[in-house]
Amino acid sequence: MATLTAPVKETRKFEEQEALITGSEAIAVACKLANVDVITAYPIRPYDTVMQYMSQLVADGELDCEFIVAEGEHSQFEIVKHASACGARTFCGSSGVGWMYAMEALTVTPALRIPLVALVGNRTLDDPGAFGVEHNDALSVRDLGWMLVWVDNAQEALDTALIAYRVAEDRRMFVPLAISCDGAFLTHSQSLVKIPAAEQVKKFLPRYDRGDLLLHPDNVISVAPQANEDWVMEMRRQNYAVTERACDVIREVYADFERIFGRKYGNPFFEEYRTEDAEIVLLGMGTLSTPVKVTIDKLRQQGKKAGFVRLRWFRPFAGKEIAKSLERFKAVGVIERDLSLGSPDLSGVVATELRSAMYSHAKTRPPVLDFLCGLGGREVTVEDVEKITDLTFQAAKGKAEPLTQWIGLRG
């Protein structure tokens, strides 16, 4: 059972605090600081500990919020969608097939310009029913207008949740945002987190103002009438315009975050680790960053020049920026915690999108290898990463096949 740590429960008005908390608890305290109005819950591992924390916060009067336990994920996401249309700040979440059960609701949410913030506790899709981490759940909405970001530690989870509300609720955006936390590895593991003061958050996060899109008797509008080929394309173009603006808005918000909270993330879209003089880089999302960084350090001691790029924002995908960064390396090894069965070269989603960006924007064409690893919650071990870097170094020397490989598989 999830019990709140004291600093999460009793956030202070003017003082920053520090606490040893999980990724889920970090998201919960962010929602509390953001003064969310409506939350819907439905149980599925491993995201649902965040909702256990929310329940406790509401019950203790620490957060004034409607807390509704829905009868399924479809309803869960429909409820907050309409609550948001009426001007409420909303929070929701799911994992794995639960997220898929909500798919219809997830599909219409960005089209309706709803700034919902959701936690995806990344989980393998059934079947078989497995609880461990894979990224396909969150990735499944990548074409629909959702913003997608992966975090790799509890501090980043908290910070990104606050950033998420600011970005999503920006009138230039008004689209939903899913924060992905690796199931178990981040949702359930603890690290030291600085919890900002409530007053600091107030400075950073203005009220959600839906303006002339608000559903209210004082504003008689009809939202989402049925449309046909005479108007749908123009409506889609509006959603598209959001994606054209997204990177700039994100940059603005991160700059403001740094100004107010003093924590610097640098380039919001991806983190670079020891890439300055690297020959090859690895690339991945989420908590695999820990074994990767450990391995990079180990290899550096051996004189091997490897680096790591951790992708944060998957949507918008800062393709040009990533390509400009990666073109200088001799080879790229993507560590892929998802599948895209039947794709070009049978690679996963991340490698496929990366190659597309490289093709369009990179001056040179380093080989981009894809390593399917850590699926179903299996650990990405230092040993795995050593093997991956080895193979990537070989690719740099000319052995760039096969393009997709399985790492850490039995037999």
Next chain:
Amino acid sequence: MSTTYVETKPTQELEPFKGVKKVPYAEYFTSGHRTCEGCESAQFMRLIAKAAGPRTIITGATGCMYVANTSYYATPWGIPWMHTQLGAAGSSALGVAAALKSMMRKGEMKDEPINVIAFCGDGGGADMGLAAISAAMTQADYNLLIVMYDNESYANTGIQVSSTSPFGVNTTFSTPGKKKRIMHNRWKKNVAGLMIAGHPSCKYVATVSTSYALQAMNSVRRALTIGGPTFIHCLNPCPKGWDFDPATALEVGNLAVNTGIWPLYEVEKGELKLYGKTKEIAEGRFKRLPVADYLLRQGRFAHFTDEDLAYFQSQVDDMWNNWLIPGVIPLRKQEKNAAPTT
């Protein structure tokens, strides 16, 4: 110190309209839709909006009252309206109600009673969205009204069977053919009965008909005034789907009631009240018309044989003769002189 377990916000005090001539002129659902001639579902939308008045937010699930009713670049709605998904009437109502409650309590919005209504067709209500409606009916903290307009099919997609389609009916998914005359052998689901029997927090359930327009409006007003989660099921004759002369929609609606097929009642806080011809039937003051009078008026039953009509009649007779509460609860009536079972 006593605990308040359930806390609802005050509702609007909507007095019943005391007669057709006392119904206000203002329309909150007007031209701007493209529904069929004689569409009783659209008529019901008009009645709902008129009954609820301007301090209302309404969500509408996909269906005829979406696709035929609210097509961009027009809208018939004079109250704020939002589309919701086919199975999401229940969840959309909860979302709106929760937002209003939260923001009003936190001072983020002016505090006033705003009606929350969500509508769905029989497809969205009796089938896909049943779980969401049921869940909404358990949420005692919220004032919301779910209305299900029942044209006994998935009308919008071209008339396919739903769980409320009558036995044996001809629809595009239940076509009478050479080998099988009766493709749809399911009996109509009693959705209002489900709401009454299974949801202690639901304080108002009613069955209505657009042929009884005044009562339909007053049921809406009663539900909105009582507060908490409430449910209304309306039978809406559909000239296109049922195949009858659109000018006779009112008559067809009356026949559904007068044959005893569609009983009219309200259940308010556990108290049952029959009304209209249903009340007269129950009190023995009106003899039910034969079901054939109603069924054979509609092309969708043109394939019925005498045997089919007799079977249909027997089921309706069984309901009126043997159910504990006809149209509401299908438990068998106890024999008066039966020995006690314990």
